[in-house]
Amino acid sequence: MAANVAGRPDHAAAGSSAEATAYPFHGEHQAGIVTPVQDRLHFAAFDVRTSSREELQELLRAWTDAAARMTQGEAAGPVGPTEGDTRLPPDDTGEAIGLGPSGLTLTFGFGPGLFADAEGKDRFGLADRRPRALRPLPHFPADALEAARSGGDLCVQACADDPQVAVHAVRNLARIGFGAASVRWSQLGFGRTSRTTRSQETPRNLFGFKDGTANVAAEEGQALRDHVWIAPGDDPRAEWLAGGSYLCVRRINMRVEIWDAQPLGDQEGFIGRTKRTGAPLSGGDEFSAPDFAMPGRDGPVIPADSHVAVVHPEHNGDVRMLRRGYNFVDGSTDLGALDAGLFFLAYVRDPDTHFIPVQERMSRQDAMMEYLKFTGSALFAVPPGVRPGEYVGQRLFA
Amino acid sequence: MARRPLPARLLAPVLLVAVPTLAACTQNADPSDSGDPRALSVNSSADACELSATKAPAGKLSFTVANTGDKVTEFYLLAEDGLRILGEIENVGPGVDRTLTVSVPEGSYVTACKPGMTGDGIRGDFTVTASDEQAEVSADEQALVAAADANYRSYVQDQTDQLVARTDEFAQLYKAGKDDEARELYPRARLHWERIETVAEAFGELDPIMDAREADLSEGDEFTGWHRIEKDLWPQRAEDYTPMTPDERAAMVDQLVEKTHELDELVDDPATTYPLDKIANGSRGLLEEVATGKVTGEEEYWSHTDLWDFQGNVDGARVAFEGVRPVLEQKDPELAGELETRFGELQELLDQHKVGEDGFVLYTELNDEQVKALSDAVNALLNPLSKLTAAVLS
Structure with a gap:
C-alpha cells in the first residue's frame, strides 16, 4: 500500500457518494462554515494547559496536519491505524477505517482565554493581538449557564455525514493534544437545523418547526462579505483574523415536554410561521418575506413577540448570521425530561453588532423563551483558512 | 414567575x-x-x-x-x-x-x-x-359559562384580597426587622400570589417588578420584588452579600405593597372578565409554572420554600378546572374524570410533604426519588390538562 493512502484504505471502494464526499482542507476561509451543512456534529472546547507559546504553536501544527489528513479520508497520523510498529500504540484510533471522508470538515477557533487568563495576565504574548470583540458573552436574561458547558481557549467543530467520522476526528485531536490541551467540554449534535446552501432543504428543530430560513447561504457572496467574513481593516489590532469570522456558541435546552402540551395554533403564534410549510403567518411559502405590518384581528397577524418578528433582520438593523446549529439529545434528566435542544452555532463578522443585540432582544421579548433554557455559551475567533504549508492560526503568531 | x-x-x-x-x-x-x-x-x-x-x-x-x-x-x-x-x-x-x-x-x-x-x-x-350525530344543544350552556366567569372572578378577587392583607403584614414585619416572623409569613403570603399567578402575569408590567428571579435579569436590570427580599432574608447561598439597610428595606417592600394594591384594583375592574378559554388556559398555565420552576426548585432559590408555591399553583389550576367542569361534563365527561384522578394523585403526593397545618418541608429536604415522583405526577396531569381548553370550547 502506498504511504499516501495510509489509514482508511477501503474508503475509495466504499459505497455511497455521501461517504466519498471530501472537502478541501486548505483555502481562503476555513472549511465547515459555508460548506453545505453535514448531518452530524461533534464540537469540542479545550483548555490550554501549557504555558509555553512554542508548545501551543506545536499543538496547532500537529492539529493542522491531522486535520488535513482526516478531512481527506486518511488516518490522523502519517502511519495509520494498523500499519505501524506493533510495540507502539497506533497513531490513528481506527474506528473510521473504511468509512471514507464522509464530508468531514474541521474548523478551529480561539477563545478569549488564549489572550489573557482570568486575572488578565497575558499567557502567550498575544494580548496586543486580541480581537476587539473576543471576550466572554454577557449574561442574558434566562441564562442558566453551566461552567462545564461554557467557554474554552480553543475549539474544534467537527462536522460529517457519519457520526463516527466526526467523533473519530475529535477523539484523535484530543489524543494528539494531551499535555498541551485538555477537553473542557464537548457536544454531539444530529439533524442539522440549518442550511448553508440554497439547494438544501430547511430542516426542523425539536419543536418541529423549520429553522434558519433567513440564513446567509454560500451563494450569497455579498452577504457573506457583509455579515460573515472579517475584512482587512475591520480590526487593526487583529489583522491576522481577516478572512476569518466569529463563532457564537449557545447550548439551548428546549423544554420539549411543556412545548408539546401547547396547542398547534399557539405554537405557530410563538414561532410566527406555520408548522407544516414554514410560511410566515402573513402568508406565502417558506421563503416569502414576512409582512410584519399585515394587520390581524388582535394586532399584526405575525405576533410582535413571535420568534420570527423578534429576531428577523428587519428588526435588528438588517444584520444576518450564518447559522449551522444542530439538534441534540443527551439522554434524559433526573426528572425524566429529555435533555434536549438546539446547539446553536452562528458565524458572524462582529458579535457586538450581529449577535449580542439580537440575543438580548430575544431573551427579553421572544414568546419562545418560556420554553427555552440556555445552559452553555462560548465565543471564539475563527482564524482564516490555512494555506498549504501553514498551520491554522499561524498569522496570529507571526 | x-x-x-x-x-x-x-x-x-x-x-x-x-x-x-x-x-x-x-x-x-x-x-x-x-x-x-x-x-x-x-x-x-x-x-x-x-x-x-x-x-x-x-x-x-x-x-x-x-x-x-x-x-x-x-x-x-x-x-x-x-x-x-x-x-x-x-x-x-x-x-x-x-x-x-x-x-x-x-x-x-x-x-x-x-x-x-x-x-x-x-x-x-x-x-x-338531521343525522344520527345530532349535536347536543344545551339550553343552559350560556348560564354555565356565565357562572364560570362569575365564580372564577370572585376566586381571583378573594385571593388578591388575602394577598394584599398578608403582604401588608409582611411589610410591617420586614421593616421592623422581625426577620424570623417575616420568614414564617413569606411562603404563606406568596401562596395567594401563586394561586392566581397566570392572571397576575396577564397584567404585563407587574410580574417582572414583583416576581422576577435574579437569574432572569439582564446586566443592568434592577432586581426588585419578592425574590429580592427573599435573598435578603435568606442570604446563606449568596456570596459576599451586603444586607439591605432599613431604608433600602422600606423602599423595596413599599414598592411591593404598592404593586400588590395595583393588582387588587385591576382584578376588581369590571372590564376584567374570564371566558371559558381564559380560565382553562390559566389552569394549564399554572401547571406549566409548576413543571418549569417549582418541581425543579428554581423558584425559591434562597429560601427553598418551593413546595408552598407548588401547592399554590396546583390549587389555582384545580379551581380553574372545577370552574369549567360543569361545561366539560357535558362535552367530555371522560376527560373530566381523568383530570379529577390526576389532580387527586398529585395532591396526595404533595400531602406527604406537609408539615403542620399549613406548612411544607423545604425543597432541599426532598430526595431525588421524591422529586421524580412529583415531576411524574405533574406530567401525568399536564397531558390531559392540555386538552381542556379545546374540550370545553368544542
Whole structure:
C-alpha cells in the first residue's frame, strides 16, 4: 500500500457518494462554515494547559496536519491505524477505517482565554493581538449557564455525514493534544437545523418547526462579505483574523415536554410561521418575506413577540448570521425530561453588532423563551483558512 | 414567575376552537375528497367565498379555510339571523389554511368569508340536515359559562384580597426587622400570589417588578420584588452579600405593597372578565409554572420554600378546572374524570410533604426519588390538562 493512502484504505471502494464526499482542507476561509451543512456534529472546547507559546504553536501544527489528513479520508497520523510498529500504540484510533471522508470538515477557533487568563495576565504574548470583540458573552436574561458547558481557549467543530467520522476526528485531536490541551467540554449534535446552501432543504428543530430560513447561504457572496467574513481593516489590532469570522456558541435546552402540551395554533403564534410549510403567518411559502405590518384581528397577524418578528433582520438593523446549529439529545434528566435542544452555532463578522443585540432582544421579548433554557455559551475567533504549508492560526503568531 | 409574561393573546377571549390543519401526508389535500360529508373546504379569495358543499349532516363539522387572496381573511359560521356567531376562525394569512371545528345541530345557517377583516363579509346560505350525530344543544350552556366567569372572578378577587392583607403584614414585619416572623409569613403570603399567578402575569408590567428571579435579569436590570427580599432574608447561598439597610428595606417592600394594591384594583375592574378559554388556559398555565420552576426548585432559590408555591399553583389550576367542569361534563365527561384522578394523585403526593397545618418541608429536604415522583405526577396531569381548553370550547 502506498504511504499516501495510509489509514482508511477501503474508503475509495466504499459505497455511497455521501461517504466519498471530501472537502478541501486548505483555502481562503476555513472549511465547515459555508460548506453545505453535514448531518452530524461533534464540537469540542479545550483548555490550554501549557504555558509555553512554542508548545501551543506545536499543538496547532500537529492539529493542522491531522486535520488535513482526516478531512481527506486518511488516518490522523502519517502511519495509520494498523500499519505501524506493533510495540507502539497506533497513531490513528481506527474506528473510521473504511468509512471514507464522509464530508468531514474541521474548523478551529480561539477563545478569549488564549489572550489573557482570568486575572488578565497575558499567557502567550498575544494580548496586543486580541480581537476587539473576543471576550466572554454577557449574561442574558434566562441564562442558566453551566461552567462545564461554557467557554474554552480553543475549539474544534467537527462536522460529517457519519457520526463516527466526526467523533473519530475529535477523539484523535484530543489524543494528539494531551499535555498541551485538555477537553473542557464537548457536544454531539444530529439533524442539522440549518442550511448553508440554497439547494438544501430547511430542516426542523425539536419543536418541529423549520429553522434558519433567513440564513446567509454560500451563494450569497455579498452577504457573506457583509455579515460573515472579517475584512482587512475591520480590526487593526487583529489583522491576522481577516478572512476569518466569529463563532457564537449557545447550548439551548428546549423544554420539549411543556412545548408539546401547547396547542398547534399557539405554537405557530410563538414561532410566527406555520408548522407544516414554514410560511410566515402573513402568508406565502417558506421563503416569502414576512409582512410584519399585515394587520390581524388582535394586532399584526405575525405576533410582535413571535420568534420570527423578534429576531428577523428587519428588526435588528438588517444584520444576518450564518447559522449551522444542530439538534441534540443527551439522554434524559433526573426528572425524566429529555435533555434536549438546539446547539446553536452562528458565524458572524462582529458579535457586538450581529449577535449580542439580537440575543438580548430575544431573551427579553421572544414568546419562545418560556420554553427555552440556555445552559452553555462560548465565543471564539475563527482564524482564516490555512494555506498549504501553514498551520491554522499561524498569522496570529507571526 | 414565568420567564416572561404569558403572551396576552393566550388570555384574550376567543369563541371557538381554531385549529390549523394537521400536517397531512399530502400537501393541500382537499378535505372534501375524503368523502366525509362533515369535512368541508372553503376557498376564501379576494372576492369570493367558495365552499366545497353548502349542506352537511349535523354533528362535528370542520371547515378547512384556504386563503387564496392577498389579505388576512376570516371565516364565520353564523346562525340563520346572520348575527349570532357559532364559530369563527381569524388571522388566516394569504396562502395559509386553517381549520375550524364546530358542533352544529340541524338548521339553517349563514357562512361568511371576510377578506381584509372588514365589512359583513361574503355571505352564503348553509344547511345542516338531521343525522344520527345530532349535536347536543344545551339550553343552559350560556348560564354555565356565565357562572364560570362569575365564580372564577370572585376566586381571583378573594385571593388578591388575602394577598394584599398578608403582604401588608409582611411589610410591617420586614421593616421592623422581625426577620424570623417575616420568614414564617413569606411562603404563606406568596401562596395567594401563586394561586392566581397566570392572571397576575396577564397584567404585563407587574410580574417582572414583583416576581422576577435574579437569574432572569439582564446586566443592568434592577432586581426588585419578592425574590429580592427573599435573598435578603435568606442570604446563606449568596456570596459576599451586603444586607439591605432599613431604608433600602422600606423602599423595596413599599414598592411591593404598592404593586400588590395595583393588582387588587385591576382584578376588581369590571372590564376584567374570564371566558371559558381564559380560565382553562390559566389552569394549564399554572401547571406549566409548576413543571418549569417549582418541581425543579428554581423558584425559591434562597429560601427553598418551593413546595408552598407548588401547592399554590396546583390549587389555582384545580379551581380553574372545577370552574369549567360543569361545561366539560357535558362535552367530555371522560376527560373530566381523568383530570379529577390526576389532580387527586398529585395532591396526595404533595400531602406527604406537609408539615403542620399549613406548612411544607423545604425543597432541599426532598430526595431525588421524591422529586421524580412529583415531576411524574405533574406530567401525568399536564397531558390531559392540555386538552381542556379545546374540550370545553368544542
